[in-house]
Structure formats: structure tokens, C-alpha cells
Amino acid sequence: MNLDQADIDYLSGVCHEAGRAILEVYESDFAVEEKKDASPLTEADLRAHRIITGRLRERWPEIPVLSEESASHKAYEERRGWTRFWLVDPLDGTKEFVKRNGQFTVNIALIEQGRPVAGFVYAPVTGVLYHGSVGGAFKSEPGSEPRRLPCADPAPESTLRVVGSLSHQSPQMLEFLAEQKLKHRHVEFVPMGSSLKLCLVAEGAADIYPRYGPTMEWDTAAAHAVVNAAGRRVTHHDSDDELHYNKPDLHNPWFIVR
Numbered sequence: 001m002n003l004d005q006a007d008i009d010y011l012s013g014v015c016h017e018a019g020r021a022i023l024e025v026y027e028s029d030f031a032v033e034e035k036k037d038a039s040p041l042t043e044a045d046l047r048a049h050r051i052i053t054g055r056l057r058e059r060w061p062e063i064p065v066l067s068e069e070s071a072s073h074k075a076y077e078e079r080r081g082w083t084r085f086w087l088v089d090p091l092d093g094t095k096e097f098v099k100r101n102g103q104f105t106v107n108i109a110l111i112e113q114g115r116p117v118a119g120f121v122y123a124p125v126t127g128v129l130y131h132g133s134v135g136g137a138f139k140s141e142p143g144s145e146p147r148r149l150p151c152a153d154p155a156p157e158s159t160l161r162v163v164g165s166l167s168h169q170s171p172q173m174l175e176f177l178a179e180q181k182l183k184h185r186h187v188e189f190v191p192m193g194s195s196l197k198l199c200l201v202a203e204g205a206a207d208i209y210p211r212y213g214p215t216m217e218w219d220t221a222a223a224h225a226v227v228n229a230a231g232r233r234v235t236h237h238d239s240d241d242e243l244h245y246n247k248p249d250l251h252n253p254w255f256i257v258r
Helices: 005-026 043-059 068-073 094-099 171-183 196-203 217-229
Strands: 032-034 040-042 065-067 084-092 105-112 115-123 128-133 136-140 159-165 186-192 209-211 234-236 255-257
Touching: 005 043, 005 105, 005 115, 005 128, 040 043, 040 094, 043 065, 043 068, 043 084, 043 105, 065 068, 068 084, 084 094, 084 217, 105 217, 115 196, 115 217, 128 196, 128 217, 136 196, 136 217, 159 171, 159 196, 159 209, 171 186, 171 209, 186 196, 196 209, 196 217, 196 255, 217 234
Parallel strands: 065 084, 159 186
Antiparallel strands: 032 040, 084 105, 105 115, 115 128, 128 136, 209 255, 234 255
């Protein structure tokens, strides 16, 4: 399914609506619960989930929706026949939300035959929206016209910019950085939260993002679509195989964005 401009405008509006609901909680004295996997859950996640799933079903009632907040109710026996579906993370980067550092996003992806064909990544605090589909990848900032990705200034030839987690660095990441320092005169580490890490590679503000840690399909799908539309790739860390979606197990393998 190719999204036309009306579809893109609609999905952008859904992202902004969910973002406003998230900011209402963000600016309050919110409570934090724990899900079964011990990850934090706030009222913001749930409000954004209800808005996004409702709006998607209003416009595309024939396309199923898999959201992080509904994942436990979508067994593979139900999902396995899906050739097209929406994959949603209503609030990616809840830990960053709880820390109030602004580096969290609303993620909406359209998956077809296991591949992300369109994606929207919206950062409510900054108002920056990334979106990518068959027509290309774009970055929209408040008060400015959308810019086609990549749009960042390239790094000096001798510098490698490596983006990674703001919250923690795995031993594998530290090893990767040490290896790159043997190959490049300068290695710059760019810390960032949520799916914005993939978007930095898509826009050209970082050169590579190796992920050595657990992620779920909804964490990456929307930004993966943006990366693809910008001419970059998201592959397994040890092969050239692209990440695949709607697997029986919704965990991603380790991967590299470049």
C-alpha cells in the first residue's frame, strides 16, 4: 500500500495528537508502574496507545494493529496470516520519559510481508517528525518545511560518528568503539535515547549505530522504514540480512544501522 499525501498528513496528525497527550502527562506529577518485564509504564503510554490505535482503525479498519501495549493479546497464531499491519510503539523511550530528558518518541510503522514500508517517528518535546516511505525520507521541524534525508552536514573524512544508548553501554559496544579507534583517526560517540538513534543515521548526523542489547520489533520498525527510505540499511550484526517483522518471537536480534 503506497501512502499518498493525504495519508501522510493524517498519520502526521495522529503522531501530533498522541504527542500532545503524552506531554500532558510529561508536564504533570505522573506515576510510574512496572509491566511484567519490569519496564516502566506510565499513563502517557496508555493515552497515546488509545489515540493511535483508534485513529488507525477509523481510517483503515481492514488493517490490523499491533501495539506494544496490546502485544500480550496478539498471539502468533492470530498474527501469522497478516500480510499487512500497523506496528506501533505509543511511547518509545519510557525510561527517557521518566528521566524527563525529552528523548522519547511516538512510533508508527506500516509492515508489509515482514518489511517496514512506511514509518513515522515523532519527538513530542522538540516537535521533530521523521517519516519515510516509497517517496523518500523527510525531517520536519516546527516552523520549517520538511527536508529530505540525509540532510545533516557530513563528518570530516577521518571521523566516525557512532550513535549509541544514552542510558547504558554494553561491553560489546565498548569493544566495538575500541576496534573502530584502531581504524579511524577520530571516533565520536553520540549518545541518544529511543528510536532517535536510527533517525540520526538516516539524516546523516551519525555514521553507524550498532545495537548490542535487547529490543522489540515495535522499538525499531518505524525508524527502520525511515532509514530504508534515506538509503541506509538495518541488518543483523553478523550478516547482511535485514531485520524482519512479525516473527513468532517479537524480539529483534542484535543489529547494525549504517
